[in-house]
Amino acid sequence: MRDDLIDLLRTIDPAQLGDRIRTARLRAGLTQTQVAGDAVSVGYVSRIESGQRRPDTGLLVGIADRLAVTVDELLLGVAPDHIAELRLQLDHAELALATGSPDQALEIVSRILADPAVEELTDLRRSTCYLRASALEATGDLQEAILALEDLAETSPPDLAWIDGLAALSRCYRESGELGRAIEVGTQGTRRVEELELDGVDEAIRLTLTLAAAYYEQGDAAYAARLCRRGIERAEAIASPVAKAMAYWNSSVIESMRGNAAAALPMTRRALAVIEATDDARNIARLRTHLGILQLRLDPPEPEEALDLLTHAADDLAFTGAGPADLADNRIAQARARFLLGDTDGARRQATETATGVRSGMPLLAADAFALLGQIAVHEDALDTARSHFQEAVLLLSGVGADRAAAQLWFELAGLFESVDEPASALDAYRRAAAATGLMAPSSRQVTPARTR
Structure with missing residues (x-):
């Protein structure tokens, strides 16, 4: 008998087990004497069916054999057939999510969780709940994903799925702007992982790198970079291709966001070379998108090579079920590459589609798209239109929390306002950029000192 069933036998309500044995006996058309056989007395079988006795493992296996059912x-x-059917449905939901249909995945997991039998199948239920959270994140419903992941973090045993769940929870907090919570979950999780001596597995390295991303967004770039280096060292030590790819990738992202695209590029290429040897099509596409974005940030940029990489990555992202943020990042990068190549109509179309599609759920990405639309309008000498797009970006960005990405976009907007002769708006954007990084004027500079007599 499996260990999980042995544990369940120790804790199951004897009355519930006895009722199931009685029902199976009647369905099989057997008497208590036939079920007892030579193993136990008829009276003992009667007491088992009435919930007064709990059979040991050997007796339960013998009873199950005589009743022609499974333990x-x-x-x-x-x-067993119903369990197999539920597991098959879960496989279909995983496939739907992996192939870009998170809504279909949600429909399937909802049916599974509505089945009363799932209450007894603890492992299946937990796997289904984790998949539901992933599908919610993929649809952009971060708040519902967070609620689901918070419940799982509290109730799940500390295994590999639990570690992955903590990384997902930290990531969702970060993407929703709750950086403090993202760091808290990641920090507490990594400490617990170290206590359990699980810090050498892929999932633990992924959690460390997710924590690094949250620290970077909060503005602590140096510590984020050190966490990434630790991730690289651990990945190299365990010779895990997936962990190495993740570590180099995250290090590349941080170097890029620090403005060092030239240093980030070889890290990205190394990560891509490692991960292309795996079957992780979704992350291969995401990494190619990142590489394309880096090519646009070089001095001078490489828009032609970037656009080729981005368009191929976009097809793979759509097929593999990438989240809305990944798709939007790719579309904005494509639009920027087209703009650099002189295709203003194509750039405008993609930037507009992105701004419209993510405006309600991802204001930072939408603001980035409007900033690009303003740049296109400046290029075409449509300055009033440019000012309108820049103001749209300001409205969206005003609702975003203070983090490094927001600060960078505020700084870029300040320069764009200067290009359309809007000094007051430029000054306001510079101030907001400073505030988003945590800078503020000391009180001694804000208060007029009293005159001395």
Whole structure:
């Protein structure tokens, strides 16, 4: 008998088990004497059925054999065929999510979780709940994903799925602007992982790198870079291709956001070379998008090579079920590459589609798209239109929390306002950029000193 069933036998309500044995006996058309056989007395079988006795593992296996049922069915109350059907549905939901249909995945997991039998199938239920959270994140419903992941973090045993769940929870907090919570979850999780001596597995390295991203967004770039270096060292030590790719990738992202695209580029290429040897099509596409974005940030940029990489990555992202943020990042980068190549109509179309599509759920990305639309309008000498787009970006960015990405966009907007002769708006954007990084004027500079007599 499996260990999980042995544990369940120790804790199951004897009355519930006895009722299932009685039902199976009547369905099989057997008497208590036939079920007892030579193993126990008829009276003992009667007491088992009435919930007064709990059979040991050997006796339960013998009873199940005589009743022509499985031990699973007696302990879980679910027929093996039904369990197999539920697991098949879960496989279909995983496939739907992996191939870009998170809404379909949500429909399937909702049906699974509505099945009363799932209450008895603890592992299946937990796997289904984790998949539901992933599908919610993929649809952009971060708040519902956070609620689901918070519940799982509290109730799940500390295993590999739990570690991955903590990384997902930290990531969702970060993407929703709750940087403090993202760091808290990641920090507490990594400490617990170290206590359990699980810090050498891929999932633990992924959690460390997710924590690094949150620290970077908060403005602590130096510590984020050190966390990434630790991730690289651990990945190299365990010789894990997936972990190495993640570590180099995250280090590349941080170097890029620090303005060092030239240093980030070889890290990205190394990560891509490692991950292309795996079957992780989704992350290959995401990494190619990142590489394309880096090519646009070089001095001078490489828009032609970037656009080729980005368009191929976009097809793969759509097929593999990438989240809305990944798709929007790719579309904005494509629009920027087209603008640099002189295709203003194509750039405008993609930037407009992105701004419209993510405006309600991802204001930072939408603001970035409006900033690009303003640049296109400046190029075409449509200055009033440019000012309108820049103001749209300001409205969106005003609702975003203070983090490094917001500060960078505020700084870029300040320069763009200067280009359309809006000094007051430029000054306001510079001030907001400073505020987003945590800078503020000391009180001694804000208060007029009293005159001395």
